[in-house]
Amino acid sequence: SQQGEEDPQALSIQEGENATMNCSYKTSINNLQWYRQNSGRGLVHLILIRSNEREKHSGRLRVTLDTSKKSSSLLITASRAADTASYFCATVASLMETSGSRLTFGEGTQLTVNP
């Protein structure tokens, strides 16, 4: 079963604008990760944030994590047409002895960046 929901399901913006995607999850986590998927392709790891971290940056990406609300957000600044893809959050449960560190994915946000 899916971990939770991502919001919005679809987002369309102009090049240069910022894009914000949100993710909610249900269980206690060890870490949360964001992935990108171009149409019909595999997933590419973007960034990992641990449960004891609140914010993390990587290039144009900024991820926040609020464990009290069981939510995370991904901000892409100064978006480019090449950022057009589906973005997924995925969690690793804190009870690793039962989850085996497998990833549990959300439904994803389809981002379209118009030139």
Next chain:
Amino acid sequence: DTGVSQDPRHKITKRGQNVTFRCDPISEHNRLYWYRQTLGQGPEFLTYFQNEAQLEKSRLLSDRFSAERPKGSFSTLEIQRTEQGDSAMYLCASSFGYGYTFGSGTRLTVV
């Protein structure tokens, strides 16, 4: 060896036929995962291996599905007596710690 390889990339099969997919993980990675993804959805966990041991199987993995990872290297996923509902992208990933790497997937179409 720079990534996770999956073969074939695409498979079209008739309902009732058996299919087998292969995944070659990154050689240093001891964990290997199979996921299934249908159009517009996030990937769903199917099963995972630590070395050659299959440690967890999802409820989604019916008796028609079987996975192996002999010698803890490559893995195969077999679907017997395919059904139209099996049509999906099958993704393989490998990891060491929390560094997951996904393959490009095998897209299965059952007609």
